[in-house]
Amino acid sequence: MSVVARQGFKYSVIGYIGFLIGMISALFIVPIDLGxxxxxxxxxxxxxxxxxxxxxxxxxxxxxxxxxxxxxxxxxxxxxxxxxxxxxxxxxxxxxxxxxxxxxxxxxxxxxxxxxxxxxxxxxxxxxxxxxxxxxxxxxxxxxxxxxxxxxxxxxxxxxxxxxxxxxxxxxxxxxxxxxxxxxxxxxxxxxxxxxxxxxxxxxxxxxxxxxxxxxxxxxxxxxxxxxxxxxxxGTFGNYMAINSFMIGEYLGMEENGIYSVLLALVSLISIPQLGLFNISAPIISKNLADGDMEDLDRFHKKTSLTIYFLGAVLFSCIMVGFPYLTHFMPKNGVMLREYEPVIWIWGSAVLVDLATGFNGNIISLSKYYKFNILMMLLLAGLTVGLNFYFINNTDLKLIGIALSTAISLTTYNLIKIVFNYFMFKVSPLSIEMIFVSIICTLAITVAIVLPVFENNFINLMYKPAVVLILIFIGNYFTKIFPVEQYLNMKFIKSILKFK
Structure with missing residues (x-):
């Protein structure tokens, strides 16, 4: 297995460990004092x-x-x-x-x-x-x-x-x-x-x-x-999550910022596979651009985008069907978090769109058109700040308004980059397989939601995401979208245990 796969996988494992630490604290400790x-x-x-x-x-x-x-x-x-x-x-x-x-x-x-x-x-x-x-x-x-x-x-x-x-x-x-x-x-x-x-x-x-x-x-x-x-x-002004946290803390309060951070910890699970691949792929993108090999870059772009979109969609599907039952295990403030469930849906959907667009920004940043990416980051920051001020000052949506602001600005930002990369480099992250992934995950979520709800919330928390995973696995088995067999074998497992 290539160094990209090994390092990307290991990076994701560390990311999940970090997520578990953050999630356990968010569920059982943080609600004690959200302020x-x-x-x-x-x-x-x-x-x-x-x-x-x-x-x-x-x-x-x-x-x-x-x-x-x-x-x-x-x-x-x-x-x-x-x-x-x-x-x-x-x-x-x-x-x-x-x-x-x-x-x-x-x-x-x-x-x-x-x-x-x-x-x-x-x-x-x-x-x-x-x-x-x-x-x-x-x-x-x-x-x-x-x-x-x-x-x-x-x-x-x-x-x-x-x-x-x-x-x-x-x-x-x-x-x-x-x-x-x-x-x-x-x-x-x-x-x-x-x-x-x-x-x-x-x-x-x-x-x-x-x-x-x-x-x-x-x-x-x-x-x-x-x-x-x-x-x-x-081009670094597009850290919309940091902007959100700053504005929530300043204008809505520290308790709301605590709630935002707990919900963000859940949503961040979706994008963990993206982070490792993007960091390790930067030198490869730079080399393809230097060599002018756009065909290889396009193949790499599509393959990477599909991989992180598939993994993100699977995780998001599990979160959506499990979150309502997860809040019952919080020591306090669980009801308050449950009231903000729409935030999970809105933010999660925006993150999935971001995953589907792959490393569009990396391609632009490492090319001679890197100045265009700057305009896009400034657009993202400007839209985020402007929409945040609008929702904070003109509506009572609070964190839901912040989520809508993020979704609108992030989706606009990504769509413009897709069009730019297609016309300038003839590369695109989108593929027909992504449609199949969306259909399979939507069906799995729908089936899990309509299934009976037991009185025991722990059973609901376990079995509904399990149903989602099983249905997605079955769908993937027939459509062959994600090569699971490449990752579930002894050769790959041995390779990832070599931390070099």
Missing amino acids: FYGTLRYIMSTAEMLVPFVVFGISYSNVKFFHKVSQDGKQQNMLSLSLAAVFINFIIFLGIFFVFPYFYPELRNMKVWKIKETILPLILLLSLCAIFNKYISNYKRIVVTNIFDNLFPKIANIGAFLIFLYLSSRFAENSSTPENTAFLFFFGMFVLMLLGYIFYANRLDKIKLDFKTDYFKKDKFYKQFATYSFFGFL
């Missing part, structure tokens, strides 16, 4: 939203130009200068952040200002991690980095939350000790994450700090690097 959990998620999302202003697209240039610099033996020079640039950018960012309130005093009333002592250092840590993450992906090794990128934040969340709950029972209600201690643990986990990135990068290729600028000055290579980084920066 504080919403605060933790607000801190993380706000930091993620502001990281692009510090990274400034440099992480993407570490992928774009890696082949060139590695041929010249200057990959360590590129990494060193990238890290130095991030430190300089962070100092500039701090200056702007603290000067800004003098021109807009209302910023001091926002939550981002009140908890800046935690958010600002986190921005620097995440920025440095972003550089190492992309740099390491050039070696087609994404499994270990996913442990840092996926599991560590989950551990930070649940650990900080448990510390807060424990200390809250020991200290007076007005004491700041529980919250401050929880934030300290939260921050400490990201320090460990950065150290892990550094250790693993050094293991792959011994780090030798080289801050000389001669190579980048030659033939004005620094201009290419800076230009691509700048446009990469402009």
Whole structure:
């Protein structure tokens, strides 16, 4: 089995472990205090939203130009200068952040200002991690980095939350000790994450700090690097989930942000297979574009898109029939989450559309038309912010309005990219097999819903998703859409156990 399949599979396994940690905490721990959990998620999302202003697209240039610099033996020079640039950018960012309130005093009333002592250092840590993450992906090794990128934040969340709950029972209600201690643990986990990135990068290729600028000055290579980084920066404003979390925390409240985070944890299960494949596929896409082999790229595009759409559709089908019974096992606030079931349907459908379009954005980003992707990301961010403000200020839909905003903006964004890639590269992620997948999953969901409901919710939670899986497996057996036999064999299982 290819390195793409092995690394993608391992990446997904780590993703599912992270999902289980997040889901178990969301079901049995987080509902105890959705307000504080919403605060933790607000801190993380706000930091993620502001990281692009510090990274400034440099992480993407570490992928774009890696082949060139590695041929010249200057990959360590590129990494060193990238890290130095991030430190300089962070100092500039701090200056702007603290000067800004003098021109807009209302910023001091926002939550981002009140908890800046935690958010600002986190921005620097995440920025440095972003550089190492992309740099390491050039070696087609994404499994270990996913442990840092996926599991560590989950551990930070649940650990900080448990510390807060424990200390809250020991200290007076007005004491700041529980919250401050929880934030300290939260921050400490990201320090460990950065150290892990550094250790693993050094293991792959011994780090030798080289801050000389001669190579980048030659033939004005620094201009290419800076230009691509700048446009990469402009294209990073489409983190709609971080935008949503920030706006929910600021305008709806931390409890609503906690509910949003729990529902998002469920929906994120659908897209886990996508993440591993996209990270490991970036170098392959770049090579096909460089060679002008559009036929091979189209085949790879369709195959990858169908795979992640099929897996996502299966998972989404199970979630839809099982979620109503899942909420009965929550210690409290389960009824509140059940009221927001339409959010799962809306967000899940939008994510499925995103999966079906494959790595459209990656193709554009790694091509000479990368500037177009910037326009699309700005469109996504603009639509998300604008629609969020509309639904928050003009309706009583609350989180359902946020979900509709996400679905509209994300679907528009993906449809435009499909059309652009078809006309520019003659590649498309869509295939007739996707229609069959949709039909099979829709029939499976319909059958599971109309089947009898038992008084025991645990039985319902188990047997209805099981029915969905069985029906999809039968449908796939006759249509041969997904090659299950390639993954359910000893050779593949042995290959994925070799963590290299």
